[in-house]
């Protein structure tokens with residue numbers, strides 16, 4: 181199942197720099213492991229903002245929830261989720 185997920189990061193302004201750096205390093209390792217597994221299919225920066233658009237390919241809603249809830253930055257992000265299905269005009273074979 182494919183999901184469009186938009187994440188906007190809102191770190192507290194008073195968070196010490198080294199704490200923020202540690203959380204971001206954990207987030208990067210977690211995100212890259214999920215990309216290696218094929219679960220986090222696309223990860224794009226939204227230009228001009230501390231936000232991303234991502235495409236997740238997961239087994240079900242519960243798996244997506246588990247992945248998102250375990251994001252190290254989860255407590256500091258606004259997240260929106262939209263389910264995706266194949267577009268009838270798509271010419272791509274790997275869109276399902």
Ligand SMILES: O=C(O)C[C@H]1C=CC(=O)O1
Nearest residue numbers: 189207208211230231232
């Ligand atoms: O920077 C972000 O967009 C937030 C988050 C998503 C992946 C990652 O490494 O950090």
